[in-house]
Amino acid sequence: MSDKARLKQIILELSYEKRKVVLASGRESDFYFDGKQTTLHPEGGxxxxxxxxxxxxxxEQVEGVGGLTLGADPIATATSVVSFLEKQPIPAFIIRKEPKGHGTGAWLEGRKNFKPGARVVIVEDVVTSGGSSIKAIKRAEEEGLKVLGVVTLVDREEGGRENIEKEGYWLKSIFTKSEVLA
Ligand SMILES: O=P(O)(O)OC[C@H]1O[C@H](OP(=O)(O)OP(=O)(O)O)[C@H](O)[C@@H]1O
Ligand SMILES: O=C(O)c1cc(=O)[nH]c(=O)[nH]1
Structure with missing residues (x-):
């Protein structure tokens, strides 16, 4: 079985839930992908x-991978660790939803691994409206990074791609919702 086929099995087993839920965008839905159940699982991660x-x-000579906490955190870390094992090391970063209230006051964690203008990719577990990805893009750019595009584990195909592209960035998905549920 391919890595992708096995990951789909894990997503279906651990992350896909049929239930009524309010989403980050405020929309209501009758299903949910709890991405962290997969990305924090040993094989899933x-x-x-x-x-x-x-x-x-x-x-495009990518130099970094990161995203908005919390869904992005295990993805950025796993990608960075695999990049080291594959001898093409790509450092990870985490963007906070609020700046740290004491100590460093930082929005972005992992800063020392990035020079100004470093070319980075934003990662997400789920894209619905794309609002969280766009927030991450804007914050990363305000922090001096050059964002190339976004990669998500699951694209729910609910307008996120269009909204991200409207901002001038590409979106790649490992799975669309249709692929997971096929
Ligand atoms: O495309 P959007 O409409 O923005 O929705 C998708 C976002 O919603 C979820 O995050 P959530 O805010 O639930 O937070 P968490 O990662 O901290 O659990 C998910 O991890 C994405 O970041
Ligand atoms: O839109 C969201 O907030 C959302 C949808 C989903 O399926 N999973 C998730 O973590 N967030």
Missing amino acids: YLTGKLFFEAIKDV
Whole structure:
């Protein structure tokens, strides 16, 4: 079985839930992908890292991978670890939803691994409206990074791609919702 086929099995088993839920955008839905159930699973996290690394390794001399906490955190870390194992090390970063209230006051964690203008990819577990990805893009750019595009584990195909592209960035998905549920 391919890495992608196995990851789909894990997503269906651990992350896909049929229930009524309010989403980050305020929309209501009758299903949910709880991405962290997969990305924090030992095999799920490893396969996520492998597939995200494959998706970004040849992209426009990528120099970093990160995203908005919390969904992005295990994905960025797994991708970075796999990149080291594959001898093309790509450092990870985490963007906070609020700046740290004491100590460094930082919005962005992992800063020392990035020079100004470093070319980075934003990662997400789920894209619905794309609002969280766009927030991450804007914050990363305000922090001096050059964002190339976004990679998500699951694209729910609910307008996120269009909204991200409208901002001038590409979106790649490991899976669309249709692929997961096929
Ligand atoms: O495309 P959007 O409409 O923005 O929705 C998708 C976002 O929603 C979820 O995050 P959530 O805010 O639930 O937070 P968490 O990652 O901290 O759990 C998910 O991890 C994405 O970041
Ligand atoms: O839109 C969201 O907030 C959302 C949808 C989903 O399926 N999973 C998730 O983590 N967030």
